[in-house]
Amino acid sequence: MIKTRLIKLLSHSKKYIIYTVFWQWISLLAQITAVFTITDLLGYVLNNTLTISHLKSTFLLLLGVIVIRYTCERMSARTSYLASVDVKRILREKIYDKMLKLGASYNEYVSSSEVVQVSTEGVEQLETYFSKYLPQLFYSLLAPITLFIILSRVNLKASLVLLICVPLIPMSIVAVQKFAKKLLSNYWSTYTGLGDSFLENLQGLTTLKIYQADKMKAEEMDQESEKFRKITMKVLTMQLNSISVMDIVAYGGAAVGMTIALLEYLHGHINMQGTLCIILLASEFFLPLRLLGSFFHIAMNGMAASDKIFKILDIPEISSGKEVLSDHSLDILFKDVHFSYEENREILKGIDMTLPKNSFISLVGESGCGKSTIAGILAGKNRGYTGDITIGGTPLKDVNEEDLMKHILLIRHNSYLFKGTVEENLRMADPHATKEEMKAVLEKVNLLGFLNSQDGIKTKLLEKASNLSGGQCQRLALARALLKKDVSVYILDEAASNIDIESEELIMNVIHELAKTKTVLLISHRLANVVKSDHIYFLQDGQIKEHGSHTELMNQNGAYKHLYEAQMALENYGKEGTV
Known part of the structure; x- marks a missing residue:
């Protein structure tokens, strides 16, 4: 029962198999020698020809056999162990x-x-x-x-x-x-x-x-x-x-x-x-x-x-390409983009969208309309789309994945924070960051004051930072993103959701400041957060139904305006007419 492909894959381990078999074979020869020696001794006894010399030679041979078999057992166990270590590593x-x-x-x-x-x-x-x-x-x-x-x-x-x-x-x-x-x-x-x-x-x-x-x-x-x-x-x-x-x-x-x-x-x-x-x-x-x-x-x-x-x-590898993005022109263009997670269930149905360099673009729409899918495609998480996506004129499929990660950063509302210290989590973005740089980004997200009341950047975090509040976790994730150098495009997927109003305002202030020098794609269910966007795309059923600035969309008197007014009415409910 030998699988040839497996042997080829682990060809480096074959030598240990040969060594193990060799030591087992030497041990067998030693055992055969011992049996022949003992039967010869019995023959001398039966024939009444046994002498002291026979006893001495038999004793020495048996002693040698014991030493050889002990050595073989040790060497066989060692080569077997080396084979196991090699296999696991490879x-x-x-x-x-x-x-x-x-x-x-x-x-x-x-x-x-x-x-x-x-x-x-x-x-x-x-x-x-x-x-x-x-x-x-x-x-x-x-x-x-x-x-x-x-x-x-x-x-x-x-x-x-x-x-x-x-x-x-x-x-x-x-x-x-x-x-x-x-x-x-x-x-x-x-x-x-x-x-x-x-x-x-x-x-x-x-x-x-x-x-x-x-x-x-x-x-x-x-x-x-x-x-x-x-x-x-x-x-x-x-x-x-x-x-x-x-x-x-x-x-x-x-x-x-x-x-x-x-x-x-x-x-x-x-x-x-x-x-x-x-x-x-x-x-x-x-x-x-x-x-x-x-x-x-x-x-x-x-x-x-x-x-x-x-x-x-054997999972087919989709080539990430070899092209490197330019730092000068990173306009992003979607043209007739389609995407499906499963057969017969199309999520994106012909998306046309433009993200000019250093612009503040927002994606809005009801849950399930495809906003996060677009974010995943841009960040390299979702592949297999059809249509054309270019970044600075370079097709997304031709961009080297490592270079894509360098220029485009996706921040979700549940970005993972690791067990350790705040400093260790921040250094994931920049291993060479100084303490002053780390404190600066923490100050931007209004988290430094809280951490200084603890152990500063040495504050310990539990798994998933469960000892911080939801808003603090999201602000720390945003601080880590701000620390990463060379990022040209920030994708914020509901980065200000499921938190208190104060934390949301703090995060939005940072995003607005960031949008002055970087390309920002904001995905938000709360339309009040996207009012200051340069351009807003309203998605519905996997298609862009409306797009334009907030003022333009309100003037269109379409689905965006109705959703915005419904949200504002809900948020303002009870604020007016109270005694």
Whole structure:
């Protein structure tokens, strides 16, 4: 059970497999030497020719055998360990490199939980496959041939019978493999599905508690866990049954060989010493393959895991291009752009839009109209669009992704803040930023005063900065964005949403100041925030229904005006006429 592509992928680890087999083979030769030495000693005893010299030589030989086998065991364990380390390093590097090549849009092709599971449990299975199964496979082929060559000189008939019985074990393995392959494929699918559910429920645990839906989700996970338990038990049952079959074949074959050796002895075709050698070494024909059989489920798991790994490695890579953006002219142009997340569900339906350099452009519209999709396309997160998008005259598809990330920065309302300190989070934007520069951007977003009451930029943050308020988190994310140098285009996707009015005003003041020197694309559900925009695009059902300045749109007396007036009426409700 060897997958050629897998061997080629991990070609660097082949040398450790060879070393492991070599040390196992030397250990076998030492064991054969020990058996022949002991049977020779018994022969001297039976013939009454035993001398002190025989005892001394036997003792020294056996001592040497013990030293050799101990050394071989140590070296075999070491090379096996080196193989496992090498395999884990290479595979995880390959998966990580693939994620880097897929870039920001990787989650369009594979879920994060599947990548994590394959990189951990899947790689662990292949580590055992390389460090245990493959060396044992090659040794299982070498050992019976070595024993046959040596024992055939003692008695050809008994040795030949033992050698002929050896292939019965791999035949039984092949028979089990046909059933096991489908079973283990289902096992891995169930395992990754359970992992997806667990990760999702863990991340949404607070929401589940709020809606008291945690019990329902726990019951669903119980059902998935029960399904996983059942298929795991099927795998274990298959493994135990295959081991039982291999035990019968192995020990049955050894018994046949021993019987033939005894018959040969009774017919006078072999002496007592030769008979004992064959009896003592008969099981060695089968034990390597028997041990290989116990690794069979590991090999099958490894094959199933490799399928998952190759599924990820085979994801087509969309070239990010080689073009570098100019710092002088970064006008952005959308022409008849279409995009679909799923077949038959078009999100963008022919978008035409212009973002001149150093302009303040806003995208507005009801939820689900495609605003965030446009932001994702510009930031390189959503690929597979049709139509033309150019940045400074260069097609977006031809722009190098690293250079795109350098010039265009996407800030969402839930931008991720990492566990650590405020300084560590800020340094992600500029590793060489001075403390004065960090304090300056914190001052701009009115966060420095609060942090100074704590530990300043050394203030520790919990996971997702859960020890800060929502407004503070969004202001810190904006400060980090402001610290990033060379950014030409800022995309703010609801960066001032779901927070208090005071925080919203602070963030909008920063955005207005930023729009004086940078291109700003603001996506906002609150139309009061976009009034000062140079140009506003109103999206509806994936299409731009209206566009222009706030005054122009109000004069059109269309959907924008109706939505704006509805929002203003709602915000002003109760403010007038109160006593």
